[in-house]
Amino acid sequence: DAGVIQSPRHEVTEMGQEVTLRCKPISGHDYLFWYRQTMMRGLELLIYFNNNVPIDDSGMPEDRFSAKMPNASFSTLKIQPSEPRDSAVYFCASSFGGSDNTEAFFGQGTRLTVV
Amino acid sequence: TQLLEQSPQFLSIQEGENLTVYCNSSSVFSSLQWYRQEPGEGPVLLVTVVTGGEVKKLKRLTFQFGDARKDSSLHITAAQPGDTGLYLCAGFYDKVIFGPGTSLSVIP
Numbered sequence: 384d385a386g387v388i389q390s391p392r393h394e395v396t397e398m399g400q401e402v403t404l405r406c407k408p409i410s411g412h413d414y415l416f417w418y419r420q421t422m423m424r425g426l427e428l429l430i431y432f433n434n435n436v437p438i439d440d441s442g443m444p445e446d447r448f449s450a451k452m453p454n455a456s457f458s459t460l461k462i463q464p465s466e467p468r469d470s471a472v473y474f475c476a477s478s479f480g481g482s483d484n485t486e487a488f489f490g491q492g493t494r495l496t497v498v
Numbered sequence: 499t500q501l502l503e504q505s506p507q508f509l510s511i512q513e514g515e516n517l518t519v520y521c522n523s524s525s526v527f528s529s530l531q532w533y534r535q536e537p538g539e540g541p542v543l544l545v546t547v548v549t550g551g552e553v554k555k556l557k558r559l560t561f562q563f564g565d566a567r568k569d570s571s572l573h574i575t576a577a578q579p580g581d582t583g584l585y586l587c588a589g590f591y592d593k594v595i596f597g598p599g600t601s602l603s604v605i606p
Contacts, residue, residue: 387540416594425596425597425598425599426541426586426596426599427596428593428594428595428596431593439593474540474541476540482590483527483528483529483589483590483594484528484529484531484546484548484590486531486543486546487541487543487594489539489540489541489542490540491538491539491540492538492539492540
């Protein structure tokens with residue numbers, strides 16, 4: 384298996400533009416997580432899905448952020464409109480099961496820069 | 499307020515030295531995990547500790563879970579440049595939370 388695949392690896396966009404980040408989880412995994420990592424705040428959980436259904440989106444910073452999982456093999460995280468403070472590395476992770484000792488497999492991340 | 503605190507924040511040591519990094523909380527966790535993140539990559543799970551007082555070894559890495567299940571430590575013996583990275587602890591509260599990490603640099 385190729386692991387969790389994220390695209391693009393790098394994204395530079397202008398403030399106010401819409402940004403869409405994409406993720407393909409590991410086949411067979413039933414949980415999918417979106418994280419954001421910054422120097423100031425570390426690794427923060429934004430939202431997670433179980434069997435394609437959003438379970439907890441309390442980490443989504445504001446209404447400009449939205450995430451979807453239309454099927455078991457694809458998810459998107461959208462920011463509209465983007466702002467410079469959204470600059471961060473965004474990670475997608477997937478796991479089989481969601482218990483407290485389940486291993487999460489991370490993608491390589493998307494480095495977003497909003498100028 | 500961080501539910502998980504890690505110390506030190508940064509650590510730079512010479513190859514061959516030993517080191518210990520810590521993960522602390524005021525909350526009790528049913529388990530704690532340690533991940534290592536290399537530059538430009540996502541975190542990779544190293545170990546999960548689930549029993550208070552548990553010690554797990556992974557080659558030169560020794561992980562310990564505190565008796566009260568509120569803290570954990572990671573000890574590296576004879577550090578090598580390949581150990582360089584960000585070490586993150588993670589616990590499950592009402593969802594998985596990560597500590598801020600310890601950035602380790604091992605100088606050849």
